[in-house]
Amino acid sequence: MDRIPILRMGRLLLVTIQVDVHDSLATQLQDDLSSRIVQTGAKGVLIDISALDIVDSFIARSIANMAAMASLLDAQCVLVGMRPAVAITLVELGATMVGVRTALDIDRGMAMLQAGLAR
């Protein structure tokens, strides 16, 4: 079964979702991410969904859950690169992801996390 890779960059973790996510893959990613945060003691997580065309309400909730889990484990989470069409769909679905921080691209997301780490 394929998995979504979680890359480590210093004190940050980078999750780049490149394939269409189905439900079991999303659950798997939640497990993997929480254990990796504990293993590595990461202070920040960057989730890049710029390659994602389709996000349904389940995936949206999984992402919101991941952000909540990360903050419980003392790591900040930033969601970057959401496409306009995906944003519109999520708003129509009512999945507004309250509490998830967002940034336009990886660059800005990184800057956001670094600023958080510096504090």
Added chain:
Amino acid sequence: MPTRKFTALDALTTDPAALLSEWKKELLASGATGDLRNKADELDAHAEEFLTLLGKAAREGTLTDLQGEAWQPPRKYLEELSSIRARRGYSSSQTATFVFSLKRPLFARLQGAIDDSVRLGEELWNVTTLIDELGMLTVAAYLRTREGVIARQQADMLELSTPVVKLWDGILALPMIGTLDSARTQVVMETLLERIVETGSEIAILDITGVPTVDTLVAQHLLKTVTAIRLMGADCIVSGVRPQIAQTIVHLGVNLQGILTKATLADALELALERTGKEVISRSRA
């Protein structure tokens, strides 16, 4: 009387020139002609051509089959004429009267030619059916043209009303004009989000100075747009909240908390500049 009995169709075909002049008199009296200056010739030409086509159809077709092949040329001509009149700004009743005013001359002919009251009734009914059918056709064509015009104008308005302007590096503004309905919000949202991605702007300013009223529905649309922008990772400021609008929003109990609002576009720009780490200072004159 000829050997054959005089029918409704004969009323249409015999002596077309006389029928035309009677019809024209009727047209002028009914006011269906609109403003006749410069257009008297045109009306004559239209009436004559229509009557010719109608006479031809009456010779070839039957009254029982008004949808048939023979009646197609006058129907088509009438449809074209109606759509031309719709575009020229004639009213719908003027357009319909063009056909309906043909009734009286035809009735007069039938009355003159038929003595038997039962047959007269029948033939009058035939003429009425024919003219009504044509009248309905006229109105339908007229409405179709008008609806086309309205649809085109709506599309134009949608395009015109969503200009996304770049105020500064990283700051976009969208001045909204006119009422916000679902269709427009959708277009606004799409254009704005696309432009945010294109330009990599971190702040978008929605200026609602030109939005006449903000009710619960409009507020919901605003909320949606702001949420979508936030999901993309940019910030949104709503500006141009007029005093009356602020009052309405509060009285309606609409919750706009979580949306950053400013009274004027200038205030919003100032905040946006501050957020992006810029400052406007006056230069002391040397």
